[in-house]
Amino acid sequence: MNKTEPADPSFPVAHRQLNDVCAALEGVIVGQQEVVHGIVTAVFAGGHVLLEGLPGLGKTHLAKALAATLGLQWSRVQCTPDLMPADVTGSEIFSTTPGGGSEFVFRPGPVFAQLLLVDEINRATPRTQAALLEAMQEMQVTHAGTSRPLPQPFCVLATQNPIELEGTYPLPEAQLDRFMFKIKVPYPARDSLRRMLEISLDAEPANHLPVVLDPAEVLRLSALCRSVLVAEGCKQAAVELVLATQPASAAAHSPAQAHIRYGASPRALQSLLRSARVCAVLAGRSHLAVDDIASVALRTLRHRVLLKLESELEGHDTDTVLQEIIERWRREH
Amino acid sequence: MRNPTTRLFEAVRRRLLLLRLATALRSATWAAAAILAALTLVHLFVARLDVTTVFAAAALPWLVAAGWIASQRIPLEQCAAWADRHLEGKSAYATLLETVGDQTATSASPAVERLLLWLEVAAPRSEAMLQARPLQMRLAKPVMAMCVSAALAAILLQIPAQDTASRLSTSAAIPVSRTELAAGVTTKRGDPPAKGGTAAPAAAAQGSRGPAREAPTGAELAAATNAGDDSGQKGLASSTAPATGTSGSRASAGGREAGDSADTLEDTGFSAAWQGELARQLLTAAAPADSAPTRADPARAGDYAAAPGPLDDPSAMARIVAAPAVSPEARPRGPVGPAEQAYIRAYFSGSGASQ
Numbered sequence: 001m002n003k004t005e006p007a008d009p010s011f012p013v014a015h016r017q018l019n020d021v022c023a024a025l026e027g028v029i030v031g032q033q034e035v036v037h038g039i040v041t042a043v044f045a046g047g048h049v050l051l052e053g054l055p056g057l058g059k060t061h062l063a064k065a066l067a068a069t070l071g072l073q074w075s076r077v078q079c080t081p082d083l084m085p086a087d088v089t090g091s092e093i094f095s096t097t098p099g100g101g102s103e104f105v106f107r108p109g110p111v112f113a114q115l116l117l118v119d120e121i122n123r124a125t126p127r128t129q130a131a132l133l134e135a136m137q138e139m140q141v142t143h144a145g146t147s148r149p150l151p152q153p154f155c156v157l158a159t160q161n162p163i164e165l166e167g168t169y170p171l172p173e174a175q176l177d178r179f180m181f182k183i184k185v186p187y188p189a190r191d192s193l194r195r196m197l198e199i200s201l202d203a204e205p206a207n208h209l210p211v212v213l214d215p216a217e218v219l220r221l222s223a224l225c226r227s228v229l230v231a232e233g234c235k236q237a238a239v240e241l242v243l244a245t246q247p248a249s250a251a252a253h254s255p256a257q258a259h260i261r262y263g264a265s266p267r268a269l270q271s272l273l274r275s276a277r278v279c280a281v282l283a284g285r286s287h288l289a290v291d292d293i294a295s296v297a298l299r300t301l302r303h304r305v306l307l308k309l310e311s312e313l314e315g316h317d318t319d320t321v322l323q324e325i326i327e328r329w330r331r332e333h
Numbered sequence: 334m335r336n337p338t339t340r341l342f343e344a345v346r347r348r349l350l351l352l353r354l355a356t357a358l359r360s361a362t363w364a365a366a367a368i369l370a371a372l373t374l375v376h377l378f379v380a381r382l383d384v385t386t387v388f389a390a391a392a393l394p395w396l397v398a399a400g401w402i403a404s405q406r407i408p409l410e411q412c413a414a415w416a417d418r419h420l421e422g423k424s425a426y427a428t429l430l431e432t433v434g435d436q437t438a439t440s441a442s443p444a445v446e447r448l449l450l451w452l453e454v455a456a457p458r459s460e461a462m463l464q465a466r467p468l469q470m471r472l473a474k475p476v477m478a479m480c481v482s483a484a485l486a487a488i489l490l491q492i493p494a495q496d497t498a499s500r501l502s503t504s505a506a507i508p509v510s511r512t513e514l515a516a517g518v519t520t521k522r523g524d525p526p527a528k529g530g531t532a533a534p535a536a537a538a539q540g541s542r543g544p545a546r547e548a549p550t551g552a553e554l555a556a557a558t559n560a561g562d563d564s565g566q567k568g569l570a571s572s573t574a575p576a577t578g579t580s581g582s583r584a585s586a587g588g589r590e591a592g593d594s595a596d597t598l599e600d601t602g603f604s605a606a607w608q609g610e611l612a613r614q615l616l617t618a619a620a621p622a623d624s625a626p627t628r629a630d631p632a633r634a635g636d637y638a639a640a641p642g643p644l645d646d647p648s649a650m651a652r653i654v655a656a657p658a659v660s661p662e663a664r665p666r667g668p669v670g671p672a673e674q675a676y677i678r679a680y681f682s683g684s685g686a687s688q
Contacts, residue, residue, distance in 0.1 A: 011447040229444045231428040233414065286447035289423035 014224050015284040018044065021069055021212050022282075028065045028205045029058055031192025038183045038299055039066060039157070041282070044222050045274040047180025048136050048156040050121075050171075050303065057185045059159045063117040065206040066157070071214045073151065074115035079124035081167065085131035089141045106143060111135050114151050114215060121158040122168040129175055132156065136178040153218050173262075173306070180271045181296075182303035221281075228277040229287040235273070237290050237333040241297060242269045244325050245305050255324045259311035264304045271300050290333050297326045337456035338429065344463050345412040345420075353405055355470040357398035362475035364394035369482035373489050384490045391483070419466070420459035425452055 018040065025036040035051075039062065042049045051059045060076075067074035077088055090109035096102045110116060111132070121129065135141055136156055140149045158179070160171075176182070188196065199205050213221070243251040246263030256263060276292035283292070302318050311321075368391045376382040413426035429452060432445055669677070 010443055224443070227442065227444050229428045229432060229448060231424045231431055233417070233427050234424050285423065285425070285451060286444040287423075287425050287428040287451070289425075291423060 011224070011281060011286045012284065014221050014281050017213060017217070017221060018282050024069045024209060024212050025062070025065055028199070028209060029062050030196045030199060031188035032058070032062070032185065035062065035183050035185055037282070038181050041275050041278045041296065042180045043070070043153065043155050044218065044225055044278045045180060046153070046222055047271060047275065048158070048178060050176070050179040050182045051157060051159045051185055052162055052182060053159070053185030054163065055161060057187070059185055060117065060119060061206055063115065063157045065209055067115045068206055068209040069212050070218055071211040072114040072153070072218070074117065075110035075113035076117040076119060077110050078119045079121050079128070081123060081125055083124050083128050085128050088128060088131050089135070089143060092144060106148070108148070111141060112150060114153055114155070116156045118156060118158040120160060122160040122170055124169065126169050126172065129169065129171060133175060133178060153215060153222065176303045177265055177267050179303060180275060181299040183299055225278045225281050228280050230273065230277070231288065234288045234290055234293065238269055238272045238293050240333065241272070241293065241326070241329050244329050245301060245322070253325045253328050255321050259307055259316050259321045260305050261308045262306040264301050268301060268304045272296060275300060294326060294330050298322055337460070338426070338452050341416060341456045341460045341463070342409060342412045344460060345416050346407050348463060348468070349407050349412065349415060350405065351468055354402055355472065357402050358470070358472055359475050361394040361398035362472065362479045365391040366475065366479040366482040368394070369479070369486045373486045376490055382490065384487070387486055387490060416459055420462050422455065422459060425455060
């Protein structure tokens with residue numbers, strides 16, 4: 001893999017580069033192909049990812065590997081209940097100038113990075129969580145009346161633990177909606193565990209990863225993904241899928257009417273198409289297919305719908321309900 | 334648009350036309366079968382229909398289907414959508430049409446170039462898939478149903494319509510019975526009642542066991558009514574019994590209905606010795622002097638109201654003279670009736686004495 005790839009705007013080259021990134025990550029993060037594809041898709045679609053998984057599944061390792069592969073400047077925030085917003089965004093400190101004067105100087109926080117790993121985000125207080133809202137949506141940080149843009153590309157990888165919920169602050173719906181994907185990190189399979197031992201028993205493979213792309217190429221590929229052709233039928237299909245999750249909609253499917261309290265938002269629709277375009281490029285196409293929308297639908301929608309309380313008590317799962325909706329929608333389109 | 338894509342769209346258009354033709358044929362065949370069956374039933378149970386009419390009506394769905402097919406125009410967008418969905422087009426064909434149709438789109442953009450390259454590879458593959466895809470007409474069931482319906486219609490329409498017998502089988506029974514009863518009343522008013530005629534029971538038995546015979550016409554019924562003789566009665570009974578069913582058989586079998594004749598106590602089974610002289614005189618006094626109505630006739634309710642009762646007539650009561658007492662030994666021993674015999678036997682068996 002060569003870092004100095006010629007700046008060819010063609011789709012075949014982009015397809016090859018994206019697959020190179022995925023292959024490099026899969027060489028380190030063994031047995032997590034779905035997770036790797038999801039993260040790469042989100043990065044090139046300009047989105048943020050919420051990783052949910054048990055401890056020890058390689059979430060932090062994945063973030064480090066991604067930063068190394070894409071040549072991104074990255075930083076890490078370990079969230080705790082006493083973490084303050086200024087610890088994330090930065091603060092002004094009183095400093096003396098060489099001429100003998102003094103002034104307040106803004107010291108950027110860890111958010112000023114191209115790849116921000118927010119570990120165990122649900123252990124931070126809602127105030128600190130909210131400090132990330134502007135950064136994730138507006139790609140800027142406002143402090144003391146001054147807005148400072150974040151470096152590009154900017155991507156937030158947040159992790160959270162589905163267990164040990166005591167002393168945590170679940171993310172509010174508004175913040176969850178800012179994440180393009182919510183990716184669940186499963187346990188690796190038997191073969192993957194065996195191979196993982198060979199790779200990472202005495203070494204940190206992420207430290208030795210080659211750089212496949214640089215940030216400029218990431219931006220260029222992101223722009224190329226935005227030029228993917230989207231037919232009216234695909235747009236209509238995406239709209240129908242979002243409407244199918246909204247129980248109050250006339251186009252809602254019966255599982256949505258039975259189990260979902262709040263459906264997906266318009267931001268979900270935007271995320272669907274943005275990420276599906278990257279999937280099309282990953283598949284070597286310059287046009288969007290309904291299959292691309294279907295491939296990203298679950299990870300785009302699972303944190304944006306809210307089940308009814310009685311359905312949760314009956315044991316229904318968001319993923320199960322959404323999969324049923326997606327299958328019905330896929331038969332129609 | 335490149336040649337492979339154009340060829341594919343034309344092939345898809347032909348396939349869609351064939352599919353619509355199959356749909357139209359299926360619908361027309363089912364409709365024709367239904368029409369044939371319905372009109373055959375109409376012919377059998379409602380009204381006589383001509384074979385030509387029935388089959389002309391069955392041809393109507395075919396005309397409608399032909400007109401529908403002739404009016405079909407399949408746009409290119411529909412071909413593209415079908416190819417995308419069924420030929421693994423992955424929305425490329427629809428995207429191509431929209432891109433070509435969009436005048437503002439730059440055909441030299443990398444995305445369009447890549448799309449055209451992709452289609453050059455995908456279109457022949459889709460065309461091969463289309464050729465390999467079987468055209469399912471699914472006409473076996475409707476054609477079979479239509480053939481069965483047509484065969485049944487051709488056979489059953491040859492049968493003359495059973496409108497007279499079938500339609501009158503239930504409704505005609507009541508008027509015939511009424512006519513027959515009227516004839517019977519007329520006859521019995523003039524003649525002594527037939528005592529268990531031999532012809533009528535035979536006719537009744539024939540009516541219950543024998544095959545159905547043709548019902549008499551109205552003229553025959555009127556003639557039998559006017560004749561008023563036994564032969565007419567027998568002929569009427571024997572002819573109407575099967576067609577009119579149970580009521581006709583009972584009426585023509587000589588059975589006496591309530592109110593047909595005066596009660597002469599002949600059927601009681603009691604002997605004259607038990608009736609006694611007083612009873613005989615009472616009966617004589619109660620007997621009508623003229624042709625007073627002796628049966629319940631709703632049409633003559635006024636006559637019943639005007640007719641005096643036997644005990645209301647003082648002259649009749651005056652004619653009753655007390656008979657001299659006669660010792661039982663002096664009474665003539667007439668024949669003992671069956672009821673008396675049964676009573677006597679029971680009496681003696683109960684008392685332990687022998688006769």
